[in-house]
Amino acid sequence: DGGITQSPKYLFRKEGQNVTLSCEQNLNHDAMYWYRQDPGQGLRLIYYSQIVNDFQKGDIAEGYSVSREKKESFPLTVTSAQKNPTAFYLCASLRGYSGANVLTFGAGSRLTVL
Amino acid sequence: AQKVTQAQTEISVVEKEDVTLDCVYETRDTTYYLFWYKQPPSGELVFLIRRNSFDEQNEISGRYSWNFQKSTSSFNFTITASQVVDSAVYFCALSEAQLRSNDYKLSFGAGTTVTVRA
Numbered sequence: 001d002g003g004i005t006q007s008p009k010y011l012f013r014k015e016g017q018n019v020t021l022s023c024e025q026n027l028n029h030d031a032m033y034w035y036r037q038d039p040g041q042g043l044r045l046i047y048y049s050q051i052v053n054d055f056q057k058g059d060i061a062e063g064y065s066v067s068r069e070k071k072e073s074f075p076l077t078v079t080s081a082q083k084n085p086t087a088f089y090l091c092a093s094l095r096g097y098s099g100a101n102v103l104t105f106g107a108g109s110r111l112t113v114l
Numbered sequence: 115a116q117k118v119t120q121a122q123t124e125i126s127v128v129e130k131e132d133v134t135l136d137c138v139y140e141t142r143d144t145t146y147y148l149f150w151y152k153q154p155p156s157g158e159l160v161f162l163i164r165r166n167s168f169d170e171q172n173e174i175s176g177r178y179s180w181n182f183q184k185s186t187s188s189f190n191f192t193i194t195a196s197q198v199v200d201s202a203v204y205f206c207a208l209s210e211a212q213l214r215s216n217d218y219k220l221s222f223g224a225g226t227t228v229t230v231r232a
Contacts, residue, residue, distance in 0.1 A: 035222075040123065042205065042224040088157065099209035099220070102164065108138050108157040 006091050011111045012079075013085070014046035021109045023091035025046045029104070031094040032074035035085045036060060037108075043088045043090065050097065055084055078111060086113045118208050120223035122221045128231050133193045137206030140187065143167075148182065148189040149207040153225070159205065165189065184218050196230045203227050 004025045013019045025032065031050045035043040045058030049068040063082025067073055078085045089104040117140040127133050139148065150162040163175065165182050172181050177197075181190045193200050206223040 040224055042120075043222040045220075090157075090159065092159075098165070100166065102149070102161045103151075103159070103220075105151075105159040106160075110157075 004093055004104055006089075006106035006109050009107065009109060011109060011114050013111060014078045015113055018077055019085075019111065020078050021089055021091075021111070022079070023074045023076065023106060025070075025072050025074075025091075025093045025104075025106075027093055027095070027104060028071070029093035029095045030071075031097065032068070033092045033103070034064075034066065034074070034076045035090045035092065037090060038087050046076065046089075052065070074077055085111055087111060116143075116208055116210070116221040118206050118221045118223040118228050120206055122226045123224075124229070125206070126229045126231065127196055129189070129198060130195050131230075132226055133196050133230075135191045135193075135204050135206070135228070137154070137189045137191065137223060138187055139189065139206070139208045139221075141208060141210070145210070147209045150189075150191045151205045151207060153163045153203040153205065155202070162204075163191070193205045194229075195227075198230050198232050201228060201230045 007022045033048040034046040036046055037043050044060050046064050047058055047066040049055035052068055052071050055066050055068050063079055065077045089109045092103040094101050094103055119138045146167045148165045151159045152162050153159045171173050177194045179192045203225045205225045209220040
């Protein structure tokens with residue numbers, strides 16, 4: 001079945017450590033997105049990529065980095081510069097570039113900083 | 115700038131009651147799309163319904179129905195005869211017609227947590 005796979009589902013990090021969240025899709029979708037979810041704040045866009053080897057900052061990109069070396073992969077690195085990284089991270093993908101198209105989401109990764 | 119407001123933070127009902135979720139949006143675009151997504155405890159957001167700005171016809175799909183009113187910029191969603199499995203966080207979202215590079219616009223509301231008690 002086609003879909004988005006995020007790993008790990010749960011991750012614990014010590015302060016000062018970088019951590020990378022994986023996102024893989026086999027839907028042949030063009031665009032991929034990373035969202036951060038905090039209680040009561042909805043989904044906030046971190047980074048997005050509409051084509052391989054190109055990506056754009058979202059609303060809260062500071063302290064995060066991404067790469068898009070392959071169409072199916074869009075890993076997110078949470079760096080030590082991110083002041084409050086404990087959150088639920090969701091990866092999504094989209095076929096084409098129409099606003100009518102529906103985002104497909106992964107099951108998410110929950111990051112906790114100890 | 116686009117903005118989506120879900121004023122209800124939490125709603126708790128008893129099974130078989132109807133639940134209406136409010137969504138108010140702001141946009142300067144004339145062509146746009148509105149969505150409702152459901153996030154069950156598993157975490158993955160699931161698409162429920164979509165409406166474009168030119169179609170204000172309200173519809174019913176199974177136990178789901180929606181009321182889109184451009185005059186009040188509202189896109190409310192109703193679950194009829196709620197069930198325990200409807201317990202989830204529900205998000206309203208707004209996108210413009212074209213997701214142009216360097217000008218991405220897809221806005222989510224803060225979400226409404228629905229708890230259906232048996």
